[in-house]
Amino acid sequence: MYDFILRFIFVILQIPLFNNKYQKWVKGQKNIFNQIKKKSTKRIWFHCASIGEYENIKPLILKLKTGRNKIFVSFFSQSALSQFKDYDLVDQTSFLPLDTENNMKIFIDLINPKLVIISKNEIWPNMIQSINKKKIPIFSVGLKLKKSKIKRFLNRKFYTKHLNSFSYIFCQDIDTYNFLIKNNIYQCMLMFDLRIEQIINDKLRSSKNHIISSFIQNKTTIVYGSLEKNDFEKITKFIKDRNDLKHIVVPHEIKSSQINYLIKKIGNNYCYYSKISTENIPIHKSILIVDVFGLLKHLYNYSSISYVGGGFDKGVHNTIEPAIYGNFLIFGPKHQDFKETNYFIKNDVAEVVKNKSEFEKVISMLLVKKNSNSENIKKISSFIKNNNNTSNIIIDKICEICEI
Structure with a gap:
């Protein structure tokens, strides 16, 4: 019966009515x-x-x-x-x-x-x-x-x-x-968690990204990583209004529908990572949309604050990557399934927000407070040591x- 059900589903998924994701899987x-x-x-x-x-x-x-x-x-x-x-x-x-x-x-x-x-x-x-x-x-x-x-x-x-x-x-x-x-x-x-070792390995092997370092121009930088659609409404007004900061925005899935929705909210002061060359870096822009895979884990080296997406969807995405670099973390309420998020909150390197106004209040407070990345790393040093x-x-x- 189990085999029959699987084969039936496989046949159904070949119908063109289903989205491109399922069609690619069948292919x-x-x-x-x-x-x-x-x-x-x-x-x-x-x-x-x-x-x-x-x-x-x-x-x-x-x-x-x-x-x-x-x-x-x-x-x-x-x-x-x-x-x-x-x-x-x-x-x-x-x-x-x-x-x-x-x-x-x-x-x-x-x-x-x-x-x-x-x-x-x-x-x-x-x-x-x-x-x-x-x-x-x-x-x-x-x-x-x-x-x-x-x-x-x-x-x-x-x-x-x-x-x-x-x-x-x-x-x-x-x-x-x-x-x-x-x-x-x-x-x-x-x-x-085995991820700790891998993230530490990635950090040790991480090399300087000339495009990113040139784009941020030593300005205070915030990374918004693994964003789901439900995250956009909480953060886009702040991103649009604060042209004095550098904002690196990384959707969880590189879908044209999500990116189009995002750019409608943030105005015209943005550029795409995929369209930048080392000879032509738009340093006058304040928003960088990362539309390529595999880059996010290296971007936290350039930020002091990170908003991690997924906390208003099925569950917050990887918070360990930005924490290892000493970023202060902000994420939505759906984080309880991850023991590391509770540890980060308890050790004052993370805040949970429930809506747009809470996000803007927390991030404004952090920008005034100016905690250093090295101070945050010290706060979670035992977590890193125990998991390595x-x-x-x-x-x-x-x-x-x-x-x-």
């Missing part, structure tokens, strides 16, 4: 097996929903990639491969095929994995069952189950059935850990269970 499914190079050498297979989940486990890839370890990475998201740049770290990448029994049998035979590491919450029944049939060790790293989901009976049955098939589970939060123990799944541990050895703990545990 990406059509030639997966022909693109995979089958090898006799066994590989370590990492699976991620999208590029964010890849960044979560990248520290493991960096440490497991050796001469004898070949790395295979699969993605569910159709947009992930277009954003992926780390081809020097991996042997091969691919979309994950539709989770039918036959597809997974073929896919696993082609990859020939010696172990499988799944980032975050990707649970595909046929994938897990096929891996178990071949007696391949399988690990979940960064599992974090929403309270609202595990309250429902059918969800609890689904999770307990399939999570019990994992060799070991590294939980992201205490609620997930308690859920597993309560349901007699004892092959688990509570871990710190997680990958070694995970690898040690994996080595106890199987040979790498």
Whole structure:
């Protein structure tokens, strides 16, 4: 029945009525097996929903990639491969095929994995069952189950059935850990957030961006990162009115509809990052719209205050990236699922706002107060220190269970 439902959905999604995102996903499914190079050498297979989940486990890839370890990475998201740049770290990448029994049998035979590491919450029944049939060790790293989901009976049955098939589970939060123990799944541990290591690595490797440094002209700069449409109405009036500051605006998705909506709100004093050259930088403009992927995590080096989007939508996006650079953080009320946001609030490096007037009040106060980035880094130093050895703990545990 499960296979039938998946195939039915796949057929429906091919109808042109559905948006371009689904059409691209369907197109990406059509030639997966022909693109995979089958090898006799066994590989370590990492699976991620999208590029964010890849960044979560990248520290493991960096440490497991050796001469004898070949790395295979699969993605569910159709947009992930277009954003992926780390081809020097991996042997091969691919979309994950539709989770039918036959597809997974073929896919696993082609990859020939010696172990499988799944980032975050990707649970595909046929994938897990096929891996178990071949007696391949399988690990979940960064599992974090929403309270609202595990309250429902059918969800609890689904999770307990399939999570019990994992060799070991590294939980992201205490609620997930308690859920597993309560349901007699004892092959688990509570871990710190792997993203800290990756963000620190990115910070150490970050090089100067001549376009950004020239654009901001040493003026006070605010980054508005990972913006959803619900964020725009809270911040656009302030951005439009404060031409004395530099504003770097980064939508979560680079969609023409979102960008067009944004520019209607902010006036004409803007430019696009993609249209700037090093010879022609519009320093007279106060607003820079970043319309390319992969740049945001490096932009926080140039700002002292960051507004992080998503807090008025499904949940605030990555607050650790700007915090590592010492930015003071502002975000919306939907942040409770992330333990780091509570830590940042408690240590006076973050404020929650509920509407436009609160945002303008908080940011105006911060501009007068002028906290330095170095002071903010000191306030969260214990958070950084405690979270900076997680990958070694995970690898040690994996080595106890199987040979790498």
